[in-house]
Amino acid sequence: MPSNSNDSPPEKLDPASIRFIEVTRETRGRFETLFEQPGAPKYCWCMAWRHSSREHIQNDExxxxxxxxxxxxxxVGILAELDxxxxxGWCSVAPRETYRKLSKQQDxxxxxxxxIVCFYVPRALRGGGLASALLDAAIDHAFSKGALIIEAYPVDEAAPSYRFMGFRDMFAARGFQETGTAGTRRHVMRLNR
Incomplete structure (x- = not known):
């Protein structure tokens, strides 16, 4: 994820202090808490890639x-929580059919x-390894729920947009293989069980 905009180094997190939980009816309040924090993506509520009958929808909708x-x-995904x-932090990881079409080559x-379509890490924690930890947890989560293949749509680190989808190198380091592109910036990458 992008580096901090100020001069202080990113806060490194102790991996042992992070736990990951699935967003469910029981944990949705935690998801709301994260998304309602200052700087969080409450403008989208991670609906950008999900099915909708209308293009322009208000944030509360x-x-x-x-x-x-x-x-x-x-x-819908998983949360990272500190002990x-x-x-x-947040990662949108779910069965592909719960999203709208993610690439032209999609069968x-x-x-x-x-x-895996989205990550959110607060600015103060970016560059400290939380996105990578979220990716590892998302992989484990998807396979534990029966996924045979995990597909992602990351960009190169120099890309000016879609950075919330993660960086290509982060996925490649975990064995994801590129199978094509989605548009001009997003790489379609897959990890088989």
């Missing part, structure tokens, strides 16, 4: 739509595919 997915038991503290007849 996006939140309502996300909460309806969670309440219906639809997998003794609240949520500090909707394929089954068992989970997609």
């Amino acid at each position: 996006k939140k309502r739509m996300m909460m309806a997915l969670i309440d219906a038991g639809t997998p 003794g503290g609240g949520p500090v 909707d007849s394929e089954t068992g595919i989970w997609s």
